[in-house]
Amino acid sequence: MDILITGNCGYVGSIMTDLFLKEGHKVIGYDILMHGKEHMIHFEDNENYEFHKGDTRDFDKIEPLIEKSDVVVHLAAIPRVDDCLDIEPEMYEINSNASIEIARLCLKHDKKIVFASTCSVYGMLEDDNEITEESEANPTTIYAKTKAEAELGIQRLCPDALICRFATAYGFSPRMRYDLFINEVTRDAYVKKKIELFDPKVWRCFINTKDMARGVLFLLKNDKSGIYNIGSNDQNVNKTKIVDSIKNEIGDFQIDILREKKDPRDYRINFDKITNLGFSIEKEIQTGIKDMVEHLSLPGINPYDIKYTNYKKLPERFVKDSS
Numbered sequence: 657m658d659i660l661i662t663g664n665c666g667y668v669g670s671i672m673t674d675l676f677l678k679e680g681h682k683v684i685g686y687d688i689l690m691h692g693k694e695h696m697i698h699f700e701d702n703e704n705y706e707f708h709k710g711d712t713r714d715f716d717k718i719e720p721l722i723e724k725s726d727v728v729v730h731l732a733a734i735p736r737v738d739d740c741l742d743i744e745p746e747m748y749e750i751n752s753n754a755s756i757e758i759a760r761l762c763l764k765h766d767k768k769i770v771f772a773s774t775c776s777v778y779g780m781l782e783d784d785n786e787i788t789e790e791s792e793a794n795p796t797t798i799y800a801k802t803k804a805e806a807e808l809g810i811q812r813l814c815p816d817a818l819i820c821r822f823a824t825a826y827g828f829s830p831r832m833r834y835d836l837f838i839n840e841v842t843r844d845a846y847v848k849k850k851i852e853l854f855d856p857k858v859w860r861c862f863i864n865t866k867d868m869a870r871g872v873l874f875l876l877k878n879d880k881s882g883i884y885n886i887g888s889n890d891q892n893v894n895k896t897k898i899v900d901s902i903k904n905e906i907g908d909f910q911i912d913i914l915r916e917k918k919d920p921r922d923y924r925i926n927f928d929k930i931t932n933l934g935f936s937i938e939k940e941i942q943t944g945i946k947d948m949v950e951h952l953s954l955p956g957i958n959p960y961d962i963k964y965t966n967y968k969k970l971p972e973r974f975v976k977d978s979s
């Protein structure tokens with residue numbers, strides 16, 4: 657397949673690019689390069705890879721790329737923002753409106769769209785029941801609201817759209833993010849020998865970046881459409897369990913519980929729909945933590961560099977002209 661991946665230079669996109677190429681597909685990357693592309697240089701010699709720098713809001717630029725692809729995997733988004741940054745309008749513009757417009761272009765050119773959504777659209781767990789794809793969305797953050805809005809718009813336009821509600825990602829990627837829960841606490845435990853934890857009892861679900869990429873390919877190969885939770889029932893865990901897994905890897909460290917902060921997510925997600933089709937994850941949380949510790953132990957890496965945390969310097973990255 658010829659696959660256009662928007663946001664292919666990001667944390668998830670760089671892993672997807674790698675897997676899709678290894679599986680023999682052609683990848684057309686499209687990214688505004690908020691985090692640079694040094695980590696993508698090794699793809700440039702691959703004859704099945706081409707890259708275009710651009711903004712998903714530049715519809716004239718992206719349309720010919722959609723036209724020449726078989727499938728569009730739409731990842732480009734602003735996944736998380738520090739509370740101090742007031743960029744809600746841009747989040748709706750990029751995460752919702754541009755995504756719906758890209759779906760419209762897919763409809764026009766009869767291409768399949770795969771939309772990267774998130775289990776965060778489910779919001780808080782109100783009872784003890786597990787959440788399935790049939791459960792009502794109850795997004796509580798701006799990010800989740802923009803994704804829920806995009807899902808609705810895309811599905812209205814493209815009945816064969818594939819909506820992937822991913823668990824929270826973790827694990828090593830060439831474009832590392834240390835603002836994701838498992839990655840952040842692994843880094844702090846390893847480097848500072850101390851972590852800060854809030855709401856240790858809440859339930860969250862996690863998935864390794866590589867399994868996210870495998871999940872998308874699996875559903876595409878099986879010609880699926882509609883909403884799929886992508887993750888694994890076994891990786892629904894509370895935060896305390898993650899802390900124990902890190903301790904297994906690196907030994908003991910100090911834990912400071914922050915009582916004033918609350919996690920806006922608390923849920924147990926049911927992943928039977930994808931599992932019953934024959935999909936299973938390959939990377940366990942313990943292995944993902946081990947990979948990250950190996951990377952953290954390499955010389956010359958500063959995991960506290962601002963570039964590994966999304967968007968403290970966001971405004972200067974909002975450059976529409978990306979030629």
Ligand SMILES: NC(=O)c1ccc[n+]([C@@H]2O[C@H](COP(=O)([O-])OP(=O)(O)OC[C@H]3O[C@@H](n4cnc5c(N)ncnc54)[C@H](O)[C@@H]3O)[C@@H](O)[C@H]2O)c1
Pocket residue numbers: 662663664665666667668669686687688689690691710711712713730731732733734735750772773774775821822823824825826831833836966
């Ligand atoms: N990381 C997670 O835990 C997680 C979980 C569920 C869903 N997702 C979804 O997966 C996708 C990728 O997330 P990520 O963790 O890789 O984030 P990331 O920030 O590492 O990557 C996002 C990429 O999109 C690009 N981008 C942003 N706005 C753009 C625009 N307007 N035009 C072109 N490119 C643009 C950025 O340059 C970046 O390379 C997002 O849609 C996110 O919502 C991520």
